[in-house]
Amino acid sequence: MADEAISTAILTIATIIAALVLVNAMYPSLYSASGSILSMNNRAADRIKTDLTVLTEWYPPSHAPNDIALEAWIKNTGSTTITEKELENTDLFLYTGNHTSTRIPEANWIPALLSGDGDANWDPEETLHVLVHFNPAGSSMGTWRLRMTLPDGVYAEDSFTYAG
Amino acid sequence: MAQNVISTAILIIAAVIAVVALINGVFPAINKMSGSMTSVSDASSDRMKTEIRIIWESANQTDNAMNVYVKNTGDRKITDAYIAMTDIYYGGEASMSKCNHIGGSQPTWTYSIADGNGDASWDPGETLDICISTNDHDFKAGSQRVRIVLYNGVTAEDTFAL
Numbered sequence: 657m658a659d660e661a662i663s664t665a666i667l668t669i670a671t672i673i674a675a676l677v678l679v680n681a682m683y684p685s686l687y688s689a690s691g692s693i694l695s696m697n698n699r700a701a702d703r704i705k706t707d708l709t710v711l712t713e714w715y716p717p718s719h720a721p722n723d724i725a726l727e728a729w730i731k732n733t734g735s736t737t738i739t740e741k742e743l744e745n746t747d748l749f750l751y752t753g754n755h756t757s758t759r760i761p762e763a764n765w766i767p768a769l770l771s772g773d774g775d776a777n778w779d780p781e782e783t784l785h786v787l788v789h790f791n792p793a794g795s796s797m798g799t800w801r802l803r804m805t806l807p808d809g810v811y812a813e814d815s816f817t818y819a820g
Numbered sequence: 821m822a823q824n825v826i827s828t829a830i831l832i833i834a835a836v837i838a839v840v841a842l843i844n845g846v847f848p849a850i851n852k853m854s855g856s857m858t859s860v861s862d863a864s865s866d867r868m869k870t871e872i873r874i875i876w877e878s879a880n881q882t883d884n885a886m887n888v889y890v891k892n893t894g895d896r897k898i899t900d901a902y903i904a905m906t907d908i909y910y911g912g913e914a915s916m917s918k919c920n921h922i923g924g925s926q927p928t929w930t931y932s933i934a935d936g937n938g939d940a941s942w943d944p945g946e947t948l949d950i951c952i953s954t955n956d957h958d959f960k961a962g963s964q965r966v967r968i969v970l971y972n973g974v975t976a977e978d979t980f981a982l
Contacts, residue, residue: 659828666835673843681854685861692868695895699871745945747889747934749876755960755982757878759889759949762935807945809873809893 707734708812713802726788728802738778742807750790751801764789867972869895874978879959886959888950888966892942900940905971910952913963919952927954
């Protein structure tokens, strides 16, 4: 009777120790994997909810020779708010025909929210007006393309005709 | 009676020694396994949190050079030391060539962080402007391909025509 109780106690202790060791070995890995999966999931969800539409572009026909002063209107057609910080990390590209294109440096385009709610964030349904300063000298006339890319990689683009 | 007590005592001592020996034998193995699992998990976690996207290509210099704009769309900051460990491949549909490392002979590549926050790291949301420079590859000829492989194996690839 006594030796049975002792054996059971020893086996129970051994089982508990084994379980603790296993949990200690597995838990950090599981915890880390959970965080990474969550991070991937958040990024995918963010991209699915983000959407932009370039409404139209316009430039003054009598623009200065060294500045096209291109204007574009882009609507946030997604369901996420694009923060002021994210707007700072947004890229604008201009394809100017004849296999050439350029990234417009941050200093050369000015964003302004139209009919917004007063904050600096680009909320869903709000329209962003963009004024792009670009020197068209040397560029060919024809179909040009404007692309805006957000920090999460979501982009919108539209073609327009540049007639000089 | 005394014989029973002695037998039980011997059995208990033997059992305790056996358990201690088992724990001593198994614990290092479990500890090592735990280290390996943590290492695999960390590497996997790093890869899952790292993501890049090629967002634009342009050939606005010469026919033998082009710029690739790549955005850090992940949650990981990629330091300049890790950027330097990046492998870049370019070519057409059929085959690709590998660029030599920064500062090497052509084909080679250089980079700058476009409108970054001023530090040398490629932070989430920032765009890396990579200039691939070759001796004789015509990037304007037909369908082109570029592949960027980071230090941890995370890859971005794009097929395009300039």
